[in-house]
Amino acid sequence: MRLFKNLNKDWLAILSLIIVAVTIIFGIFAPLLSPHDPEEVNMQLRYAASSWEYLLGNDHLGRCILSRLIYGIRPSVLWVLVALLVSIIIGATLGFISGYFRGKVDTFIMRICDVMLSFPGYVMTLAVVGVLGVGLENIIIAFILMKWAWFARVFRTSVMQYAELDYVKFSKAAGISDVKIIYKHIILVTFPDIAVISSSSIGSMILQLSGFSFLGLGIQAPNAEWGMMLNEARKVMFSRPELMLAPGLAIIIVVSAFNFLSDAIQVALDPKLTISKDKVQAIPAASKIKRQEEEVAK
Template sequence: MTHLAETNEDYIDEAGNDSFLRDGIRIFARNRMAMAGLILVVLLVFVALFVPLISPHDPYRVALDEQFLAPSTTYWVGTDNFGRDLLTRILYGARISLIVGIVPTFISLVIGAVLGVVSGYFGGRVDFAIMRLADMMIAFPSLLLAMVVMYTLGANLFNIFIALSLVGWAGIARVVRAQTLAVKEKEFIEAARANGTKRATIMMRHIFPNVVPTLIVLFSLSIPEAIMWESSLSFLGVGVQPPEASWGLLVAKGKEYIFSAPLVAIMPGVAILITVLAFNFVGDGLRDALDPYMKD
């Protein structure tokens, strides 16, 4: 039997899954901030996918005679120091931000979930070894560790995936371990052991489904964190490299002209702010909807 959620001390089986999902959707839909965040995220994804069709400008076209043009009907937020349309550059930057937000976060989620379930279920030396490794990763400043990885491997998008995946799994593993410790003491796990069910089957079919709601929330809340890390790495010069249109890189280049052409630095920063807030609103809404202790 598959179990997906906990209400007080009882886990909901398959018969209660539909009711659990309906309640979650209802609670999420009533959260105005979460719905606003979801709309912004959907809009961001749409823009990232179809920006070549939306914008009439080439993000890499250099026109030195059009440097720092003021906002107009042709260039809605003006141009940068190379005469490139700033809005188009920002829209193309959404692609990098979404990719960097989703891919390494998903990798971290898989690593953290597997290690967390294994650690919590087996306990003993296995638990000790995995949790001490997680403690080491958490104790080391995440941004500094990511910078070390980028300096070692080189500054490109693929290595950003590696760096952010390495710094993101430890916290997820600790959360999943805690839930695994609670779930493995339940009666249905004892029954599965008594029936001779293999350990791998118990972990995959009985324990893992119970941590899925938590993983969904962690995923949505970790995406904006990854976006911020990528922006920080690019701002420091060890992330995405020119001429790519990363938001962090745009802010880094724009800060040189903050007094003469402030929009060049401010607008990419506003894009980061809106995106991070949108994902956080969605994550908070999912937490309220999927956490039984947050429900009415």
């Protein structure tokens, strides 16, 4: 409740939330909302300008750009959300186990994380694609392999912070099982960290997927994806630059919305940031009141 209450005070957060929600809805119901078949080729409409039937025009094969843009939400956003969710589940589970039980379990899990994090993310992704081949599925697998270790380390640090609190120690001394302690006392207090970290990662993952598709390593034709649409329009970027406008703006708007929403969630869930923000806003008001009192006294 506090999260939504604080978000209602930030118009940029509300706008970002609306953009994210509309994007996800359009992606889920793409077959119902897209005006045309995104893979239908019509060479008579090759590079046709926008019209009432084709609002964003047609590409080099006469395909509807708007329909391909809507269908492109699925690999560009929805499948990235699936990869993020799987990474969070794996990383959070191992992070909770490592940070709560410590000892040899912690050492073993953290050594695996060190090995995984020793490789740069793009190098790891390229290695997976080189072994398994190009395609969206392999990019998703690479994202999961690349992200879970980072999530595990971050969640471990958060759990270690709360596992040493007095009420957790009292629960252990009272004989309450570790599962109940983790569920009732650890997960709830670490939820803000999970929400902030998760929301801040989605934007970079969307950019990475679009970048790999732009290079020809992601989703393959004739399927629609924003990065691949940019790659297809790159050949005529000087003669018909408007073809790059739709997918480029889609990437910028959606990634910016996720980033702004992430910042708003962090402020809404962290009382310290909220208090600091209120104090900063209260300083000019307090100074004004003080000046008015001085003028009255004179």
